[in-house]
Amino acid sequence: MQGIYNFAFIIAISAIAAMGGFLFGFDEAVISGTVDCVSTQFGLNVMASGWFVSSALLGAIIGVIVGGNLSDRYGRKSTMICSGTLFAVSMIGCAVAPSFIYLVIYRIVGGIGIGVASIVCPMYISEVAVASRRGLLVSLYQLAVTIGVVGAYVSNKWLLGIAMEDSDLSGISRTLFVDEWWRGMLGVGVIPSVIFLVSIFFIPESPRWLVLKGRMQKAEQVFARIYNNDSAIVRRQIESTLEVTRNSGSGYKALLSPGIFRAVLIGVAIAMLGQFMGVNAVLYYGPSIFKDAGLSDGDAFFYQVLVGAANMLTTIAAMFIIDKVGRKTLRGCFITIVNLL
Secondary structure, rough: OOOOOOOHHHHHHHHHHHHHHHHHHHHHHHHHOOHHHHHHOOOOHHHHHHHHHHHHHHHHHHHHHHHHHHHHHOHHHHHHHHHHHHHHHHHHHHHOOOHHHHHHHHHHHHHHHHHHHHHHHHHHHHHHHOHHHHHHHHHHHHHHHHHHHHHHHHHHHHHHHHHOOOOOOOHHHHHHHHHOOOHHHHOOOOOHHHHHHHHHHHOOHHHHHHHOOOOOOHHHHHHHOOOOOOOOHHHHHHHHHHHHHHOOOHHHHHHHHOHHHHHHHHHHHHHHHHHOOOOHHHHHHHHHHHHHOOOOOHHHHHHHHHHHHHHHHHHHHHOHHHHHHHHHHHHHHHHHHHEEE
């Protein structure tokens, strides 16, 4: 199979889908540079400031709940377009929000977008990936998340430098990048969201979804591009997809099948318990923490960039060993290291 599939095509469309992870990471991290400024401008107390930070997570919960159904009904590609649109609207809205209430509303809208993306983007990648490279390819999404985190931190530091220079900007540019520079930090997120939206139009629909919807001709065309027009392999892929669908059932009943429920339960528990490590506090409040430790604004933002870079580099390392050592072993090593720390 190694020489049969078109890996260049697979990794290209997977990388485009993974850009949804960049939006997730950017939204998750960009807020860290705005907390103190927004709190001061709107006179927020501790509870209101926490609500400002966490409001996007409420939207993400909504996005996760509806994302699966949207992708099953309208397709992976259309759902990714919806996700990117919501994120773009959110970034523009946050940049021009006239009050704290509107700011929170747009944060929730963006959260819905990234929640949907967190479901449909890895799903799309897994459905176009060949089995031998699936771990590596799906990891592209998590890598994109960490790149988005670093991108947000670098962007925040750069925009802070512009604000501190007190340049000759005037009008709306001065408002966005000097007087109320937090608006520029949030608004700049529209750039990657537009890039993501445009790129999505150049990738095919998931062949698995096309098979499930009975659109065999289009599914064959996509599989043919993945497997270099090898008709025998294309037929096997379609037959395999149909067989898996028949055997696994549909809807939530499939979760109760032997072996599936336990695996899902363990996976969900790991994802939930992983949030108690405290990493999110650093992601959201890193500059504030560093400033409380005695660093200047510029140094605080610089060290936050280093935190994001470490996160990205370890993700890259994991990508190259996940298909060799296995998911379970890699997760066990990670948990052991955390416990030692």
